[in-house]
Amino acid sequence: MLALASWVVALALGQASDPYVRSRVVAGDSSSQALFWNQPRIDWQQSSLGNPNMNPHTEFDAVREAFKSWQTLFTRCGNLDFAEGPLVDARKVGFTRDGDNQNLVLFRMTRCKSFVDASDACWKAGTCANLYDCWDDEDGTLAVTLTTYDERSGIIRDSDISFNAATYTFxxxxxxxxxxxxxxxxxxxxxxxTATHEIGHLVGLDHTRAAGSIMNRSSSPGELSKRVIDSGSSEFVCVTYPKGGMSQSSPHPVVDLELGPKAGCAAAGGGFSALALLGLGVLARSRRRGVR
Ligand SMILES: [Zn+2]
Structure with a gap:
């Protein structure tokens, strides 16, 4: 299987083993602002193409099940709602100021490296995926969540999930x-x-080495355990998005010029240990893009 063939022993910087780790403006630096949504509802949509490799197209409902797990948790102790919009033809991830932005879920079907010339300017610009509708990340990565946020406040504006169906059999x-x-x-x-992990990134979680966390960065072929959200990630929701309260920034209270002052207090976060992580299996990771 492709997934087995791509098993790698990856040496990466160690991740904190806290029950959960918040994503930060400066990744891993707990003195920098944490990323979070401060709106009551996140609208999201799936690309109408789904995963053309799958027949029947059960992927749409599988993604919905992942959002449903998070919704159940947020309904119990959080302050966010997820609302799925209609399938869309859009194939571009990222955020355009004053543009038509969706929180999009899509499957990329081809590897950019297989047909985009190495001298193409899109590599340096980081635009190959959108320009050619292809997977531009590492072959060993299952999926990527691209989150755009305000660099001062950490407030998330947009988050898109791309699956690597160019390499992996979903x-x-x-x-x-x-x-x-x-x-x-x-x-x-x-x-x-995979989607449950990536939605974790979407709501502001970074990787942790905590045993049993859905936010462990590695995944082995056939893994199903991340379908169920663990207690540490649940705690993140209850603390960061308290039911009936305001979403919590960290470490600094947010003053957003557009939105007015927001109260906030520090939530549990994690410094990164220098321990090396030997990860078996493929890596799922997140990307972040700050805007001012
Ligand atoms: Zn990840």
Whole structure:
């Protein structure tokens, strides 16, 4: 299987093992502002193409199930609602000021490296994915969440999730790993498992090494455990987005010129340890883009 073939032993900077780690304007620096939404509703949409490799197209509902898990949690102790809009033809991720922005979920089907010339200016500009509708990240990465936020306040403006269907075989079955027991219900790279992790990034979570967290950066073929949101990530929702209260910035209270002053207090965050992480399997990671 492709997923097995791409198993890598990756050496990465260690992640804090706190129950959860908030994403920061400066990644890993807990003295910099944490990223968060300060609006009551996040509208999101799926690309109408879905994953053309899948038939029937169970990926749409699998993504919805992942959002539903987060919604259940936010309904219990948070202050955000997720609302899915209609399928859209849009294929561009990122944020355009005064543009038509969606919080988009899409599958990229081809690797940019396979047909975009190395001298193409899009590589340096970071625009290849949108320009050619292709996967421009590492082959070993399952999915990427691109979050655009205000650099001063950490307030998130837009977040898009891209799946790497150029390299990985996505499935929605709940059976044994396909590498062990191939069959119609076997699990290769599970859509819901992957989406639950990426939505964690969307709401402002970074990776943690905490055992059992959905925000562990590595994933093995056939993994389904990240479909269920762990207690640490749940705590993040309850603390950062308190039910009936204002979303919590950290470490500085937010004064947004457009939105007026917002109260805030420091939430639990994590410094990064210098321990090296030996991660088996593919890496799911997030990207951030600040705007002023
Ligand atoms: Zn990740």
């Amino acid at each position: 499935t929605t079955g709940s059976g044994a790993p396909c590498v062990l027991v191939p069959g119609p219900n076997c699990a290769s790279t599970d859509v819901q498992n």
